[in-house]
Every structure is written in C-alpha cells, then in structure tokens.
Amino acid sequence: MSGDFTEIGxxxxxxxxxxxxxxxxxxxxxxxxxxxxxxxxVRSPHAHARILDIDSAEAAEMPGVVGIFTGRDLDQxxxxxxxxxxxxxxxxxxxxxxxxxxxxxxxxxxxCVVATDRYLAEDAAECVTVEYDQxxxxxxxxxxxxxxxxxxxxxxxxxxxxxxSLCVGDPxxxxxxxxxxxxxxxxxxxxxxxxxxxxxxxxxxDDGRAxxxxxxxxxxxxxxxxxxxxRLGLSESQVTVMSPDVGGAFGQxxxxxxxxxxxxxxxxxxxxxxxxxxxxxxNLMSAAHxxxxxxxxxxxxxxxxxxxxxxxxxxxxxxxxxxxxxxYMARVIALxxxxxxxxxxxxxxxxVALTNKCGAGPMRAPMAxxxxxMEGTIDAIARDLDLDPVEVRRIxxxxxxxxxxKMPTGELLEDVxxxxxxxxAVDAIDVAAFRARQxxxxxxxxxxxxxxxxxxxxxxxxxxxxxxxxIPGSGHESAWVRIEPSGAVNASVGLMGxxxxxxxxxxxxxxxxxxxxSEDVTVHMGNTNIAPYGMGxxxxxxxxxxxxxxxxxxxKARERVLAIAASMLDxxxxxxxxMRAGQIERMIGEDWQETGLALTDIARRAYLDPLALPExxxxxxxxxxxYDPPAMTYSNSTHACEVEVDPxxxxxxxxxxxxxxxxxxxLNPIVVRGQQQGAIAMGLSGALLEQVIYDGTGxxxxxxxxxxxxxxxxxxxxxxxxxxxxxxxxxxxxIKGMAEGGVMGAIGVLANAVxxxxxxxxxxxxxxxxxxxxxxxxxxxxxxxxxxxxxP
Amino acid sequence: MTxxxxxxLTLSLSxxxxxxxxxxxxxxxxSDVLRDxxxxxxxxxxxxxxxxxxCTVLIDGRPARACLTFAAQMEGHEVTTVEAMGRPDALSALxxxxxxxxxxxxxxxxxxxxxxxxxxxxxxxxxxxxEVRDVLSxxxxxxxxxxxxxxxxxxxxxxxxxxxx
Numbered sequence: 004m005s006g007d008f009t010e011i012g013x014x015x016x017x018x019x020x021x022x023x024x025x026x027x028x029x030x031x032x033x034x035x036x037x038x039x040x041x042x043x044x045v046r047s048p049h050a051h052a053r054i055l056d057i058d059s060a061e062a063a064e065m066p067g068v069v070g071i072f073t074g075r076d077l078d079q080x081x082x083x084x085x086x087x088x089x090x091x092x093x094x095x096x097x098x099x100x101x102x103x104x105x106x107x108x109x110x111x112x113x114x115c116v117v118a119t120d121r122y123l124a125e126d127a128a129e130c131v132t133v134e135y136d137q138x139x140x141x142x143x144x145x146x147x148x149x150x151x152x153x154x155x156x157x158x159x160x161x162x163x164x165x166x167x168s169l170c171v172g173d174p175x176x177x178x179x180x181x182x183x184x185x186x187x188x189x190x191x192x193x194x195x196x197x198x199x200x201x202x203x204x205x206x207x208x209d210d211g212r213a214x215x216x217x218x219x220x221x222x223x224x225x226x227x228x229x230x231x232x233x234r235l236g237l238s239e240s241q242v243t244v245m246s247p248d249v250g251g252a253f254g255q256x257x258x259x260x261x262x263x264x265x266x267x268x269x270x271x272x273x274x275x276x277x278x279x280x281x282x283x284x285x286n287l288m289s290a291a292h293x294x295x296x297x298x299x300x301x302x303x304x305x306x307x308x309x310x311x312x313x314x315x316x317x318x319x320x321x322x323x324x325x326x327x328x329x330x331y332m333a334r335v336i337a338l339x340x341x342x343x344x345x346x347x348x349x350x351x352x353x354x355v356a357l358t359n360k361c362g363a364g365p366m367r368a369p370m371a372x373x374x375x376x377m378e379g380t381i382d383a384i385a386r387d388l389d390l391d392p393v394e395v396r397r398i399x400x401x402x403x404x405x406x407x408x409k410m411p412t413g414e415l416l417e418d419v420x421x422x423x424x425x426x427x428a429v430d431a432i433d434v435a436a437f438r439a440r441q442x443x444x445x446x447x448x449x450x451x452x453x454x455x456x457x458x459x460x461x462x463x464x465x466x467x468x469x470x471x472x473x474i475p476g477s478g479h480e481s482a483w484v485r486i487e488p489s490g491a492v493n494a495s496v497g498l499m500g501x502x503x504x505x506x507x508x509x510x511x512x513x514x515x516x517x518x519x520x521s522e523d524v525t526v527h528m529g530n531t532n533i534a535p536y537g538m539g540x541x542x543x544x545x546x547x548x549x550x551x552x553x554x555x556x557x558x559k560a561r562e563r564v565l566a567i568a569a570s571m572l573d574x575x576x577x578x579x580x581x582m583r584a585g586q587i588e589r590m591i592g593e594d595w596q597e598t599g600l601a602l603t604d605i606a607r608r609a610y611l612d613p614l615a616l617p618e619x620x621x622x623x624x625x626x627x628x629x630y631d632p633p634a635m636t637y638s639n640s641t642h643a644c645e646v647e648v649d650p651x652x653x654x655x656x657x658x659x660x661x662x663x664x665x666x667x668x669x670l671n672p673i674v675v676r677g678q679q680q681g682a683i684a685m686g687l688s689g690a691l692l693e694q695v696i697y698d699g700t701g702x703x704x705x706x707x708x709x710x711x712x713x714x715x716x717x718x719x720x721x722x723x724x725x726x727x728x729x730x731x732x733x734x735x736x737x738i739k740g741m742a743e744g745g746v747m748g749a750i751g752v753l754a755n756a757v758x759x760x761x762x763x764x765x766x767x768x769x770x771x772x773x774x775x776x777x778x779x780x781x782x783x784x785x786x787x788x789x790x791x792x793x794x795p
Numbered sequence: 796m797t798x799x800x801x802x803x804l805t806l807s808l809s810x811x812x813x814x815x816x817x818x819x820x821x822x823x824x825x826s827d828v829l830r831d832x833x834x835x836x837x838x839x840x841x842x843x844x845x846x847x848x849x850c851t852v853l854i855d856g857r858p859a860r861a862c863l864t865f866a867a868q869m870e871g872h873e874v875t876t877v878e879a880m881g882r883p884d885a886l887s888a889l890x891x892x893x894x895x896x897x898x899x900x901x902x903x904x905x906x907x908x909x910x911x912x913x914x915x916x917x918x919x920x921x922x923x924x925x926e927v928r929d930v931l932s933x934x935x936x937x938x939x940x941x942x943x944x945x946x947x948x949x950x951x952x953x954x955x956x957x958x959x960x
Contacts, residue, residue: 020894023902024909025886026837026877033836122822199841199849199903199937250839250903251937283842502901502938677897677939684940708846708935715932716941 009583010514010521011554011736014673018506019248028248031203031220032280039205039276040069042266043124045114045131046289047106050140050359050701051153054105054133057114062130067123071131072115072269074101080268081234088328090473092166094159096325100234100264105138107155107323108360109703110288115265117277140359140701144297144318147356155323155357164321165329165355169337171411172348174303177312181303187383190770191372191750193295193320193360193695195287197713198501200250202290203280204263206270215242217267220249221256223539224499228531230259231267246529252501253685254365255291257541258326284706292695293366295320296333300380303348308384308395312348315340315376319355324362329355332369334472335461338412339370342377342459343421343639344399349411359701365541367685368746370461375751378456379768382755386767392455392755393429400425400457413471414461418731418739419639420665421457427663427725428455428641437645445763450648451658452760456751457641462543462740467634479631480548481535482556484513486564486624488610490585490603492519494557495527497537498549503678503742505545508670512550515736516557517564518582519602526553535627543740547632550670551735556628563624567605570617572598636731638739640664642683642748644720646756650764650782653775655691655757661723662748667739668730675741680722682745688714689746690753690771761785808869810835811879819866826850826861829876837877837906841935848934851907852876858911858933877906880913889913889951898947900938908934912948920956924949 022028059071077100087095101112114131118124139153146152147162155162178184204219215237221227224244232242249256262279270277281290296319303312319333330353337351381399385392400422401408407417434453441451465478482496494513498505510524517524527533538548565577568587574580579590580598587600606624608615613622645659662683669675692712696704705711730737754768757778761768765785770777803818810833817832824843829835829852841849843862850861853875881887886894889912899905908931915922915930922930927948931941953960 016894017897019902020899021883021886023899024890024893024905025881025883026835026906026909027883028837028902030836030839030903032830032840035834122820197937199847199901199935200839201841249901250841251901253937283844283847502903504897504900673897677900677943680940680942681900681938685937707844708842709844713935713937715935716928716945717932719940719942721942722940 008515010511011668011670013511013521013671015507015511015521015671016673017504018510019504023248030200030248030250031205031218034205034218034247036205036207036276036278039278040117040119040273041121041124042269042277042279043116043121043128044112044262045116045128045133047109047111047113049106049135049137050109050142051138052106052135053138054102054113055136056134058132059114062116062127065123065127065130067119068127069117069119070273072117074099074103074113077101077265077268078103080272081264082236084234086325086328088473088475090328090330093328093330094164096156096164097158098324100261100268109701110285110361111323112262112289115269117269117273142358142360142697142699142701144320144356144358147358155359162357163354164325164357166353167330167334168350168352169412170350172312174312174314174348174350177303177348181311182306183304183387185302185304185384185387187300187380188769189298189372189376189379191294191296192771193292194366194689194693195290195292195695195711196253196255196366197711198251198253198255201281201283201286202256202260202262204266205276205278206267207276208270208274210274213241215267215271217242217244219244219246219263220252220501221246222252222499222501222541223257224529224531224534225497225536226539227259231264234259234264235268235271244531246499249501253367254293254369254541256501258364283708287711288703288706289361291326291364292322292361293363293369294371295363296372298372298376300376302380302384304384304388308388308390308398310344310346310399313341313346315351317351317353320358320360320363321355322358322360322362326362326364328474331474332365335370336373338414339410339459339461340373340377341410342373343401343457344377345401345405347411360697367682368743371686371746371750374456374458374747375754378751378755382758393434396425396455396457414635416459416637417733418729419459419637420727420729421459421639424639424641424663424665424727425457427727428643428661431661431663431725432643432645432659450650450760452646452648452756452758454644454752454754454756454759455641456748456755458639458744458748460543460638460640460741460744460747461635462638463547463632463636464542464544465632465634471634477538478544478548479629480537480552481627481629482552483535483625483627484517484553484556484560486560486602486606488606490601490606492517492524493527494524494553495534496549496553497534498540498545499529500540503545504674505549508546508674509550509553511670512554513557516554517561519585523585543638543742545740546670547636547734547738547740551632551738552628552630554735555630556626559628560624560626563620563626564602564605566620567609567616568600571600571604571608630735633733636734636739638666638741638744640744640748642752644752644756646753646760648757648760648778653778655773655778657720660720661725662745663725663727665727665729666741667728668737669728670738676724678742679724679745682742683722683749684714684719686746686749687719687753690750691718691773694772804867806866806870808866808874809872810874811876821865821867823866824862825864825866825869825874828866829861835876835878839903839906841903846935847904848907848911849904851910851934853910853914856914858914877909880909887913888954889916889948892947892951892954893944896943896947896950898939898944904934904936908944916948916952916955920952922952
C-alpha cells in the first residue's frame with residue numbers, strides 16, 4: 004500500500020460506536036411521531052390462489068381501526084411496477100401494489116389494516132376474512148418448467164421469465180479433443196437475509212406542503228425516492244427519503260417493497276403519519292429471499308488437469324414476483340464464473356423460473372454460488388483425474404504474466420492476484436502437514452477434510468457494466484465537500500450505510516484528499532435533501548464509488564484552499580504548499596515547514612472577506628464532484644479451511660479457517676477486517692444451517708428463528724486473515740472495494756472441505772446446507788460396507 | 796372471536812432506579828412499554844419470540860427477554876436497561892472494549908449483548924473464550940461473526956480485574 008497516505012489506511016475506530024454501544028442509536032422505531040397510525044397486513048395463507056372476496060366489515064368496527072385497504076384501493080392511489088428492460092430473453096412483468104386477482108406465495112400481503120396502535124391493528128387484521136380459490140402451487144424449478152405447469156404470472160407465456168445463453172470460442176470442439184469431460188452439479192438452497200432490524204417505515208405526509216417525508220432504513224435513498232415519486236405520481240421535489248441508523252440490510256433494503264409503498268400512499272390518503280414495522284415472521288416469509296440455484300458444469304480437461312473449455316447451466320428459482328429484472332443476479336454469476344482461471348472457450352445457459360414462493364433479491368454476494376461452482380469443479384477435475392487439487396489450481400490460475408486478462412465474457416481482470424493468494428493460503432495452512440494428519444485420522448476412523456476456494460469478487464459496478472449487461476442503471480456516485488466558515492468540514496455522498504461503519508473510512512477518504520484529520524470530518528448520509536443524488540450502497544461499491552468520489556471531491560477542495568493560501572502568503576502559486584491536519588505547510592529547501600496559516604484562516608477569508616480573495620476565485624468553499632468507476636473492479640482472495648465430520652452425528656466442526664485477501668487500498672483496516680469476518684460468517688452460516696423450507700404445497704415451514712437457524716458463536720471459528728493488498732491503478736487511491744467475497748469463499752471452501760473429509764465414504768457434496776441431517780442422509784445413501792449395520 | 800380487554804392497568808414500574816407510573820393494557824409487552832411509554836429505546840426488538848436476544852434487560856439483576864415479559868408482571872421488580880450502563884461520553888469498560896475491538900457493526904444486537912455481559916462479567920470475572928462464546932450464543936449477531944465480540948468481552952474482563960489489556 005502506498006506509504007504516501009496519512010489518513011487512508013489508519014486503524015481508526017468507528018465514529019458510530021459510541022451512540023450504538025450505549026443504546027443511543029436512532030433506528031426507525033426509535034423515532035417518535037405523535038398521532039402516527041400503525042398498519043398490519045393480512046397475508047395469504049396459500050401459495051397460489053384466486054382472491055374471491057374480502058370481508059372487512061367486522062374488522063372495520065373494531066376499536067382503534069381507522070381504515071382497511073385492499074389491492075383495488077391501492078391501485079387507485081399508486082401506479083403499477085412495470086419491469087421491461089430491453090433484455091433479450093427477459094419477459095416483461097407488471098405488478099400491482101397489492102394483489103387484486105390472485106396471491107402468489109404464502110405470506111403475500113392482501114389487505115392493509117390501519118389503526119391507532121399496533122396491537123389494535125393486529126387484532127383487526129385477524130378478523131378480516133378473505134375467501135380464496137386455491138390453485139396448484141409451483142414449488143420448484145422442475146415443476147415451474149414442466150409443460151403443464153400452472154402459470155405463476157398469468158400475463159407471461161411460461162414460468163421461464165428469463166432465458167439467456169452465450170457461447171465464446173468453441174467449447175464443443177474442446178470437448179471433442181479433451182482427455183476427459185468432467186461433470187459436476189451444485190444445488191444451493193434458498194436463503195434469506197435476516198437483518199436484526201426487520202423492514203419498516205414511517206410515512207409522514209405534510210399536507211400543507213404536499214410533501215412526503217419517508218423515514219425508512221434503506222441502502223439506496225435516492226433511487227428509492229425516484230421510485231416512490233413515480234409510483235405515487237409525485238415529483239421528486241415532493242419526496243424526501245430519510246434513512247436513520249439501520250439494523251442491517253444485506254441487500255434486503257434496496258427495492259421499494261409493496262408494503263412500504265402502501266404505507267406511503269395511505270399517509271397521503273389519510274393525511275396522517277403512518278408507520279409499519281414487520282414482525283420477524285413477516286420478515287422471514289415475505290421480505291425477500293435469495294440464492295436458490297441449480298448449477299451444472301461440464302469441463303473439458305487435458306491429462307494434466309488444464310481446463311480446455313467450460314460449459315455452465317444455471318437455473319434459478321426467483322419466487323413469485325420480480326422486484327428486480329429476473330436476470331439481475333444469475334447473469335453476474337455467468338459473467339464472472341471463470342474468475343481466477345485461464346479459460347477462453349466458455350458457454351453458459353441461464354434460465355430463471357417463477358415459482359409460488361417469496362420473491363428473490365440480491366443478498367450479500369448475489370453471485371455467492373460462483374466460487375463454489377468453479378472451485379467445486381476444480382476439485383471434481385482433481386478427483387476424476389486423481390490429481391492434487393492444489394496442482395489443478397496452480398496450472399489453471401491466472402498469474403501476473405496473464406494480466407490484464409479478458410475473461411471469455413469480456414470482463415476485464417486487472418490488478419488482481421489469484422495465484423498469489425492461492426500460494427499464500429496453501430503455505431499458511433500447510434497442506435502437506437494436513438495430509439499427514441488426515442491420513443492418521445482416517446486410520447482411526449476420523450474424517451478430516453481440507454478445502455480451498457479462490458474467489459474473484461466483482462465489487463464496483465460502473466455504468467459501463469450496466470450498459471453492456473443491458474441492465475438499466477448507473478454506477479456513478481456523487482459527493483460534496485464543504486468547508487464551513489469556522490473551518491469545520493462537512494461532506495456527503497449518496498451511499499447509505501446499514502451497519503458497515505462508513506463514517507470513519509469515508510471521513511478518511513475526505514481527510515486524505517483535503518489534508519485534514521479524519522476526526523475533523525463529518526460525513527452526512529441518508530437524507531435525500533442533504534446528500535447528492537447517488538446510486539447508494541450495494542455490492543462492494545462503497546469504498547471505490549463512495550470513498551473514491553469523496554476523495555476526488557476533497558482533492559478539488561484542497562486545490563482551492565491552497566490557491567487561497569498562496570495568495571494569503573503572497574506567493575505566485577500553490578506549487579510549494581500542502582495542508583496537513585488543517586495546517587498549511589510550505590516546502591522550503593528539502594523540508595515542509597509550518598506557515599502559521601490554518602484552514603480556519605482560509606475559511607474565514609473565503610466566507611467573510613471574499614473581496615480579499617485572488618481574482619477569479621468565488622466566495623465560499625463548497626465543492627461537488629461525481630465519478631463513474633471503471634466498468635468493474637475486482638478484489639480476490641483464497642480461503643482455506645480444515646473440518647472434521649462426525650459420521651455418527653453428521654456434525655461438522657471447523658478446526659481452522661484462514662483467508663488470504665487482496666482488497667486493494669484499504670481505507671480503514673478495522674472496518675475492512677470486520678467486513679471480512681462478517682462476510683465469512685454469513686457464508687458459513689448459510690452453508691451449515693440456514694434454509695428457507697417450503698413444503699410441496701408451498702407452505703413456508705421456516706417462519707421463526709427457531710426454524711430458520713442462523714449461526715451462533717458456537718458454530719463459527721476464529722478467522723485468520725492474511726493480507727496481500729495490491730492497489731487498483733485505475734481507481735482513486737487504488738481502492739477496489741470488498742465485503743462480499745467472504746460469503747463466496749466460505750460457501751465454496753466449506754463444501755470442498757467436507758467433500759474431502761468424506762471422500763473415503765464416496766460422498767461428494769453437491770447440495771447445501773450441510774446440516775447434520777443432510778450429512779447423515781448422504782452417508783446412509785453411500786452406505787459403504789464397513790459401516791452397514793447388521794440386523795440383530 | 797372474543798374481544799381482548801383493552802382497559803388499561805395502572806402500573807408502578809421501577810426502571811433504572813426510577814419509579815414510573817404508566818397506564819398500559821395488560822397485554823402490553825415489557826419491551827414495548829420500555830420503548831413507547833418510557834422512551835427507553837435502547838432495548839431493541841428483533842424477533843418477539845425470544846430467540847435473538849436484542850431485547851435483553853435485567854430483571855432483579857438477571858438477564859431476561861423483555862419481549863417475552865408483560866410489563867404488568869414487573870410490579871415489585873427492578874428492571875435495568877442498557878441506558879443505565881454507560882453514556883456515549885462515559886462508556887462502561889465493556890462498551891469501551893466493544894468500540895476498540897470493533898465488536899459491533901449495525902449495532903442493533905449490541906444493547907442486548909452489553910446487558911448480558913455486564914451481568915455475566917460481574918459473576919464471572921475471568922471467563923475463557925469458550926465460555927464467552929457459550930454465553931454469547933443467546934444473542935444473535937448477523938454482522939460480525941462474533942470473533943471481535945468475544946475479544947472485546949475478554950478485554951473488558953481483564954480491565955475490570957485490574958489487569959492491563
């Protein structure tokens with residue numbers, strides 16, 4: 004990392020902590036709105052059914068009830084969501100704010116009850132009677148694609164809402180000439196985000212000003228404002244989105260959800276503040292789900308394990324509604340699949356199914372399955388050819404001599420180090436020593452396994468990416484920096500943090516660019532009247548897009564500050580000046596020496612004595628800047644872990660976990676380390692425990708935290724993190740971004756380690772999660788003779 | 796369906812050493828009364844079924860789930876919330892250690908963890924990492940992976956024992 008930085012790279016503890024750790028944070032439900040009404044939604048008990056009749060007469064008479072609203076009512080107050088981007092193979096979809104004709108999943112909101120308090124609203128919701136005509140439920144990809152399948156969305160021609168393919172080079176020819184063709188399968192189960200703070204909002208319609216104040220924990224305040232204004236028929240001047248402290252999001256707080264739009268519309272309709280907080284059951288059943296994929300690879304390989312060609316099929320279960328274009332997540336998986344490896348002959352086919360389940364959305368690492376598929380494929384090659392999996396990685400991995408490397412999909416990799424992180428991880432975990440331990444353990448009937456997983460993580464999506472992927476949207480970001488008359492430094496950017504801890508690292512980006520201390524910078528986020536229009540927080544864009552834009556904006560501010568300083572020091576230009584910690588220094592001879600001039604003096608002149616400013620410099624110190632990152636930035640890492648599987652109970656113990664990471668220039672190592680740990684934890688939790696379960700009729704069986712299990716500290720190991728950071732030469736300060744790769748690596752490395760452990764039993768992991776029950780089932784199916792029980 | 800009783804009860808609640816008289820329905824949860832009626836919003840509601848631990852408070856000095864408790868049960872008992880355990884400008888040893896060790900991210904689970912371990916460390920001043928993990932398993936954290944929370948609790952314990960840490 005560049006030694007030139009004084010603020011970037013400092014291990015500065017988070018500015019948010021004091022309020023949060025003392026219970027003085029302000030989350031949505033901590034904001035008081037006198038006279039606010041509360042809503043409760045009546046939700047569908049069926050996976051798929053026609054709505055025949057809604058009887059709310061009894062509920063309407065109950066204490067505290069102010070109003071009861073259905074899909075027909077909301078259709079008068081809002082416009083419908085039409086998603087029809089010009090993407091070949093993508094069927095356009097349209098949905099109403101609440102369902103009118105039929106429900107599409109267990110938990111679909113049908114009726115909105117408004118009352119004077121939450122308890123009364125829930126009482127009344129229980130007394131609303133909805134009459135349904137049940138329809139056949141489509142609960143799997145296979146069912147969705149069956150020729151006689153019921154249509155989830157009656158306006159579509161089939162449940163295959165999206166279908167795309169690509170063929171680069173000649174994979175068929177590579178197959179014909181290959182030494183072997185290795186096939187592998189990967190089935191990732193349905194997850195959900197489980198932010199500790201569920202979704203919720205307060206809509207406060209200001210009737211005098213005809214203005215909607217929307218308080219909502221959300222990752223993308225400005226795009227949300229655009230959506231709200233459009234769906235309510237308001238101008239963007241009539242809507243302010245304000246995001247308070249947010250108790251986690253992980254991708255679940257991006258879209259404008261139907262409940263939130265309903266609350267906003269009803270505040271306007273009733274001319275009163277209206278608030279909603281979903282309960283945990285609603286969050287688990289009805290917010291958003293993620294990650295349900297079936298993938299197959301067919302890999303043509305040489306005798307040494309060199310990959311000649313790769314063919315990939317991805318099927319995704321998208322659930323009942325499209326809140327994002329249906330190719331949104333799966334397409335990225337297909338685009339970056341080849342990741343760390345030299346592959347040029349490549350084909351993919353991606354099919355997305357609508358089913359009668361909760362709608363899918365991006366969840367921290369929407370492309371999470373990628374690394375498992377690619378690295379599981381590498382292990383399948385090693386097994387098939389009886390080669391060392393480390394060697395198969397080595398002969399295929401991209402090294403420095405291959406860079407910049409254009410993937411077969413056109414994606415450009417530069418300033419990444421997959422072979423280096425592989426070697427660091429292999430060295431640190433000491434593969435040879437592990438193999439010796441493993442052999443000894445196997446002799447005693449114990450099952451130890453080692454997994455490896457190299458990750459290429461797409462972090463910052465520039466506008467060029469969106470354009471080439473055919474997805475509407477922009478990857479740019481905007482910022483302002485203001486030095487106030489007192490010399491205080493305020494800044495703002497269009498991101499919105501949901502727990503990552505942006506305040507310190509973004510202050511550091513500003514401080515570095517301007518030449519002040521990070522402690523003296525305040526970054527304001529989450530209010531659309533204050534922040535510039537930005538694309539918000541998603542993927543790993545916070546550091547490069549947000550931090551990068553703030554850094555560039557601060558450089559602009561510095562230039563002006565130094566120009567004024569030069570005139571105050573009677574110098575011709577600012578060439579020999581710099582600012583450090585808010586003090587102007589001048590190069591005299593070989594040394595930087597203090598001038599006695601400080602930012603406070605310059606600010607005073609800029610605001611209060613503007614006639615003394617040099618010619619051509621306007622009063623004030625107010626700067627704005629926007630920046631569009633490269634089409635894509637990539638970070639990379641290699642994960643390694645050791646596990647032991649207990650064949651009697653099916654329990655998996657993670658004995659050691661390490662990751663070698665290349666995250667580029669790090670704004671704040673404390674925050675980055677926390678993101679690495681959290682991402683790995685989320686990946687492991689998903690691979691070990693979590694699972695949204697629907698039965699064959701589409702009933703959701705995982706609607707409490709006692710059913711949808713999230714890892715506790717007892718299931719998670721200590722994480723060892725090894726750094727190999729190489730700056731990106733095309734981004735401001737060399738920033739790359741990170742925070743999702745840990746999920747990608749954790750899923751793949753765990754599956755590979757368990758496959759390695761159970762190799763003597765002939766078990767290969769093709770399906771997650773790896774619960775004790777699923778491990779036991781695999782061992783029973785494999786049933787090697789040594790453990791068959793004889794009947795008494 | 797029988798209509799629930801909405802007639803409010805008048806309760807005298809002792810919270811953080813102060814007595815509060817409130818009029819609330821009998822069915823109102825302690826977590827809701829603390830937040831809505833007493834303005835003590837540091838107690839967070841994460842699941843309302845006793846799993847996540849975000850709403851943990853002390854009842855007569857022992858950790859309990861405020862979301863599984865009716866306020867009406869609390870007459871004659873002493874309730875302590877995170878607000879009594881330190882202020883932003885005067886953090887407790889545990890809160891300071893959580894800050895230094897980056898033991899929180901979104902912070903929604905943090906008050907429950909602070910309450911749990913302020914109590915635990917008083918009774919167990921010298922725990923092992925394994926013991927801390929075991930106790931922490933009653934509080935769900937979705938952000939951190941727990942490693943830094945464990946480090947923070949151990950650091951706070953050492954400082955509270957008077958050892959340099």
